[in-house]
Amino acid sequence: MLDRIRRGGDSATAPAAQEREGVDAAIERVLALHPQLGLARRSRTRLAPAVATSFAYVRALVDAVPAAREASAAAWDGDPYIHAWFAGPDEVASRISRSAELRAFFADHGDAPEAYAVLGMDMAERHVLGARMEGETMRRDVPQTTVSFNDHQVRMCAGDEAQLRMDIVRRLLDELALAGLARGAADKSRRAALERERALLKVRLQLLERQGKGIRAVIGGDVASDPGELARLEEQVEENARELSGLGLREDALERELEQVRAVFVQPGRHLSVSTRRLALDRMNVVIEPGGAGRDAAPDGRPGMPAGPPAGADLELRIARLPTLPPRVRAFSLVRFARTSLLPEKSVFEEAEQLLSSGLWS
Template identity: 50%
Template sequence: MGILNWLRRPEAGAHRHNKQEVAELTERVLGLSPRLRLVPRYEKRLGPKVGIALDYARDLIASLPAPREASVAAWDSDPYIHAFFGAAHDVELAFSRSSDLREFFEAAAHAQEAYAVLGMAMTERRTLGVALQGDVMRVDVPQTTISFSDHQVRICARTDSALREEIARRMLDQLALQGLANIAADRTRRDVLERELGLLKTRLRLLERQGAGMRSVLCGEGETDLGERARLREQIEQNGRELGELGEQSGALERQLEALAEVFADARSCISIDRGRLRLSRMNVLLPEASASPGDDLELLTARVRGDPPLVRTFALVRFARAAMLSPMRLLDEAERLL
């Protein structure tokens, strides 16, 4: 590497965004919860964390492989497309059924192809299959087959770079949603604690009123009531401590902004991409790494998004041609054929 190239390299930890971009993304994030704009200096408190998340998202997306061609021809030549779809015709069907892809081509009249994210559910299934062991062909060999289903195409763009930038923005949106979910959980927790506290106090008052009447005069109050009152007071104290940990209602917006900033600062714990290496036969049978059987070595990408429930999807960046889109009538014919 020449000295000039070395000098041009970004320093470790250097930001790959500008203030204007972060400011715009911060406003985009707060569009999901506009009341947070009432917090003093919200831009300075949230903006740097949005910048951290943006750098993480772009680094993660930049590491993804180049988009693959998704077509009938690629089903024969590309081991990834072959593994993802059960038959060559299924490639066109899956993409043609995407309403988002159709809308993209309608809006981009001159685009001859679209760059998109193909999301799928990956399933492992144990079966008994046929395999050659030594010189003997056996029909009861335990095998693991890999299948891909629920093909979805939702994010589309004109170019590879535009697609990656859109994914980064969607990641920031997801982080905002996770932050709002955390805020909602805190509010729900507060509501539960406050209702519980009211019930406990009501129960304690009832017991004390019983002791203040004729029961205490006639010595009718038993050890059970005394013990229950002690437990209730302990529960009320514990409840009060938990409410105190949530803070006062007057500072709710401040805490909500802090909770949102924490999610953006720790983006890697919310969204990650795993790379799993598999060796598959042309029938999608999982082969041992050292297997001499014909197969292809694949590196599959799996996105993991924290949530309730968590989202786990295998995906690939792809290119799909406008000319390969099936007409609505062809799709209807396919649907009738499957009935």
């Protein structure tokens, strides 16, 4: 009984220990990205609570992602997600086999029968006119919305799903660290720009104040005789000096950089976001509107499948917002891909050449 109690206590403290390890590892990666931050006063102690906040936030995002789906030609007909993401059963292997990271994983893990991976895709929506059956009547020129998925990419792979999820958590924490360091770099750039501007303004002010020699001192017309211009320049110099003082002393640069990184980790939701997009799609990736003619009610009154072929399904898509300029959004999912489904590298290159040739001649 005592053994069971001890084991129960160990299992209760395991998540907390795992979180501490994850936070400590994230802090070490931050300092590895910018080693000088370690010289700031109590850098690790000050970062720890903020990084713990981000760790909990990121872990919740990753835990909410559904289990990995089998990505295969066989799954294309039965899994509505795989069917929506790929145009045909043969396209599943051809798209995923282009991943250099996936090939490297199988090469490094010769005994792994499958790989767990993150599949990312661009999702595009188009408004078109199509045809639809309403009872026994075919209606044409019906406004419809179609959804397509392109630019399939696999960048992260692991041997099991738990390891893949932990790798995603680490990558997202690294992304937050990079965002914080970028803010620190912007602070440095702003200081450099202000210092250059101040130097130029002072030189111009000196030139204007000295203008009064030569012919202009005799006949007038020198800029220095315009007190308004001098006043404006002096005001610009003072404003510039105020902005510089607001940035703090140059000696405090490491402290400010550490605060920039800490500020990002305190509010991770401002820099990383994953949303859920719910769509009802038929087999041709046409959006089925709620309560529309393409969807019947099930016997118990709940929404059912579209009446007659093509059948459809309700999908919940995970959408990540990328912190790029301009911001981009990508649909993504965890997938399982078998080693036996991996196409030979030559076949992938031949397919790419055919696509390129068709594009050039079309």
